[in-house]
Amino acid sequence: MDGKRKFFQSCFLKVLLVTFLWLLLLSYFSEKKSWLYNLILKYWGHKQVAEPPLLNITTQRPLKYDPHSQHGPFDIAYPYNYAYVLNEPYKCVARTPFLVLMVPVAPHNREARDIIRQTWGNESLIAGVAIVRIFALGLPSGDRAPQIQAELKKESQEHHDIIQKDFLDSYRNLTIKTMAILDWLVSYCPGASYAMKIDTDTFLNVDNLVNKLLDPHAPHPKQDYITGVVIVNGEARRDTGSKWYMPFEVYPKSTYPLYVSGIGYVFSLDLAKKVLKVSKYVKPLFLEDVYVGMCLEKLDIKPTYPPSASLFNLYSFPYDYCRFSKIITVTDIPIMELVKFWKDFQVPGHLCEGKE
Structure with a gap:
């Protein structure tokens, strides 16, 4: 009898143990952790970290993405905690900058980085105004990737202005790069x-x-502020030959929410944290400026129109000192042309009286 009792006790304990493990696994992989899982964590000494409430999304759950589970060219592995390969964590320790220039760039494009360092990206350009320059990039690809990465490491040690995270640098991953910038x-x-x-x-x-940001007669807000070329009723392109083609199944609406063109936009620093937080609840698109607009819509924050529509320009136009002196950005400038324009732009004594 003692042998049978011990056998049944052993079987009972095994069934109990299997049941307990099954419940534990079930609670762990469930979308919301159960009381059992939290109870075990409590006795193991771990802490539950709750997502802070954020405006109108308190009842929603963060989106979950696996960077290794992309199945199509329009799938974006974000939000995801990409790690730094190169970083400049102390760039803003010695001084608090008034303006930070964040420049997304391809890993192989050393020429563009050097020219920007010599021209509008010069951190000492304006006396008395602290400016910081940062180039943001992902991992190089192709046969030359190891060589490019080694060159990037040397460049980073020389200039201390490169941040790099471990995602593949590509056009489709511009949204990830923008979120890395905000992070x-x-x-x-x-x-x-x-x-x-x-x-x-x-x-x-x-x-x-x-000068526009410091203008005492037209002060710019330091909260919830973003400006540039504001796009209204931007059309979701359905033609497959377009660079901006957007499949219906990825974005079913015909127009995008209000957004600022990614060519160049200025924003207050508080907005970086807010967009970063809300992005956990917004399905990402590869069009990074549209995606930022979608996050702003979720936050119920609207972009600010610049004081003049001519300040930020979506299209290129021939260089003219007087015209360039009145704008903030002109796009589609070949990098070597930028050098020529900049040299002339720094020459004093240009006369623009009466010219538009």
Whole structure:
């Protein structure tokens, strides 16, 4: 009898153990952790981290993405905690910048980075105004990737202005790059007043930008502020040959919410944190400026129109000092042309009286 009792006790304990493990696994993989899982965590000493409430999304759950489970060319692995490969965590420690220039760039494009360092990206360009320059990029690809990465490491050690995360650098991943930019600002430069995300093929009149931001007669807000070329009723392109083709199944609406063109936009630093948080609840699109607009819509924040429509320009036009002196950005500028324009732009004594 003792042998049978021990056998049944052993079987009972095994069934109990299997049941307990099954419940534990079930609670772990459930979308919302159960009381059992939380109870075990409590006794193991771990803490539950709750997502902070954020405006009108408190009843929603964060989106979950696996960076290794992309199935199509329009799937974006974000939100995801990409790791830094190269970083500049102390860039804003010695001084609190008024303006941070965040420049997305391809890993192989050393020429563009060097030219921007010499022209509008010069951190010492305006006396008495602290400006910080950061180039943001992902991982290189192709046969030359190891060589490019080694060169990037040397360049980073020389200039201390490169941040790189471990996602593949590509056009489809521009949204990830933009979120990486916002993440760096929030993590390492939260005291800055303004930041500007600006493309490499752009002429930036830094003096005019800073003067507009500091203008006491037309003060710019330091909260919930973003400006540039504001796009109203932007059309979702359905033609497959378009660079901006958007499949209906990815974005079913015919128009996008209000957004600011990604060619170059200026924003207050508080907005970086807000967009970063709300992005956990907004399904990402590869069109990074549209995606930022979708996050702003979720936050119920509207972009600010610039004081003049001619300040930020979506299209290129021939260089003319007088005209360029009145704008903030002109896009689609070949990088070597930028050097020529900039040299002339720095020459004093141009006469613009009576010219538009």
